[in-house]
Amino acid sequence: MEIEEMTFEESLKTLEQLVSELENGNLDLDKALEIYERAIILRDRCRKILDESDRKVRMMIETSEGVKKEDFVIE
Amino acid sequence: MADTISVTQLNQRVRSILSESPAVKDVWVVGELSNLKKYPSGHYYFTLKDNTSEIKGVMFKPSRSRIDFEPQDNMKVTAFGRVDIYVERGSYQFVVETMQRSGVGDLYLAYEALKNKLEAEGLFDPSRKRPLPPYPKVIGVVTSPKGAVIHDIITTTRRLFPADILLYPALVQGEGAAGSIVKGIEALNREGVDVIIVGRGGGSIEDLWAFNEEVVARAIAASKAPIISAVGHETDFTIADFVADLRAPTPTGAAELALRDRKEVLKHLDTDMIRINRSLSMILGRMHHRFEMLDSKLDPKRAEQRVSMYSMRLDDLNSRMGSALKDKIEVVRRRFIRLDSSMDIHVRRMLENDSKDLRRYSERLESINPMKVLDRGYTLVTDESGTALTSSRQLKPGAGINVIMKDGKAEAEVKKVEMR
Numbered sequence: 313m314e315i316e317e318m319t320f321e322e323s324l325k326t327l328e329q330l331v332s333e334l335e336n337g338n339l340d341l342d343k344a345l346e347i348y349e350r351a352i353i354l355r356d357r358c359r360k361i362l363d364e365s366d367r368k369v370r371m372m373i374e375t376s377e378g379v380k381k382e383d384f385v386i387e
Numbered sequence: 388m389a390d391t392i393s394v395t396q397l398n399q400r401v402r403s404i405l406s407e408s409p410a411v412k413d414v415w416v417v418g419e420l421s422n423l424k425k426y427p428s429g430h431y432y433f434t435l436k437d438n439t440s441e442i443k444g445v446m447f448k449p450s451r452s453r454i455d456f457e458p459q460d461n462m463k464v465t466a467f468g469r470v471d472i473y474v475e476r477g478s479y480q481f482v483v484e485t486m487q488r489s490g491v492g493d494l495y496l497a498y499e500a501l502k503n504k505l506e507a508e509g510l511f512d513p514s515r516k517r518p519l520p521p522y523p524k525v526i527g528v529v530t531s532p533k534g535a536v537i538h539d540i541i542t543t544t545r546r547l548f549p550a551d552i553l554l555y556p557a558l559v560q561g562e563g564a565a566g567s568i569v570k571g572i573e574a575l576n577r578e579g580v581d582v583i584i585v586g587r588g589g590g591s592i593e594d595l596w597a598f599n600e601e602v603v604a605r606a607i608a609a610s611k612a613p614i615i616s617a618v619g620h621e622t623d624f625t626i627a628d629f630v631a632d633l634r635a636p637t638p639t640g641a642a643e644l645a646l647r648d649r650k651e652v653l654k655h656l657d658t659d660m661i662r663i664n665r666s667l668s669m670i671l672g673r674m675h676h677r678f679e680m681l682d683s684k685l686d687p688k689r690a691e692q693r694v695s696m697y698s699m700r701l702d703d704l705n706s707r708m709g710s711a712l713k714d715k716i717e718v719v720r721r722r723f724i725r726l727d728s729s730m731d732i733h734v735r736r737m738l739e740n741d742s743k744d745l746r747r748y749s750e751r752l753e754s755i756n757p758m759k760v761l762d763r764g765y766t767l768v769t770d771e772s773g774t775a776l777t778s779s780r781q782l783k784p785g786a787g788i789n790v791i792m793k794d795g796k797a798e799a800e801v802k803k804v805e806m807r
Binding site for chain 1 (some may be wrong): 415489520521522532537538539542544548549550551552553554555557570575640650652653655656659660665666667670708
């Protein structure tokens, strides 16, 4: 799966798999560097999701035409 | 003309007749409270009513110590007191000296009966409780759009893992509340939210009653998304709390159960990167050692080529390690600032050693700088983007390449490729 499409959970899980692969496997340098590069990308992906500021708070409104969602702001 | 009297005198006469009449003195009256107003003076003013009549009522501050509950609108009570006239207004009112709640006994019986029934069905079994998703994308909330619950949830989630919030505005009290809560749980499930918080603030058993109704319990049990209940005060348990996958003491607590702390997650990420760096340092050290052996024991030319190839990648890596190192120093620094926290010494020492390892390794990388290989008369061939080319199979006639020597570089074009 493309890292850009991964959820936070998937990214973190993949990162953790890489950590154990690197810790347990007797890897050659090529493979280790490949893993390292991927780990950096995954870490960045996780951070990006954590820093997301456009979190949506919405309220459901049921109308005769179906469900609408509008932004909800607390007073 | 007969004697005339003033209005005040008239009211006073009525008052004295009333106050001596046993018919309206020291009586118990059954009714429902409404228009309850609590004044800063400590007096309570309200209307006591039944289906067809009402009477103004007052409970003075000293009498309040005689009751063991907080009066609220719509509460059914049996009040003890007397009728009195308020002379200035000529209005009469019931002066309450004490009161008891009535009808509550029935509610408790209904609560116990439903609780026993659902418990026997296994609806409260720990085995039915589902784990919460660790990193939900959308949290559904069923509660009133006004009031403290949604406010507290939104405020709290700002410092937690970022998730969207979808609110279903529900009635949480009175006629139609149970149906509204059920619709909310169903609607949020249709929207595919990852977890649902069902909540309302504290109140009397009547206020919380919707959360003790069977339809609500069934809707919670049938919900696909796990449900966290945050109903009433910590000490009030509703049926909804027993059926829910998790019960939170407060709305803030519910938000904290649904989402992890953002800082904790970041720390977790840092720890992963530290582990990766450490493993990589070990592998790199091992490889370096092996190349040194190769260099001396095998064909020196081939060994040299391989070293130069890896050196290029190590160089690139070195610069990245640099930024990883910076992150780590930041982590170490932050931990030192929090010395007073209970962070254990072992972790700090580990981080410190780790920084030292990295620094030492950076120095070692420096010692196998590819430029040193070039000093000895070798050239390095890269493609136009700077990636080292190590095989004739990477070359194509007409492609641009860079030839790097110890004191400069040339841009060249491949004329012909011969593979062996």
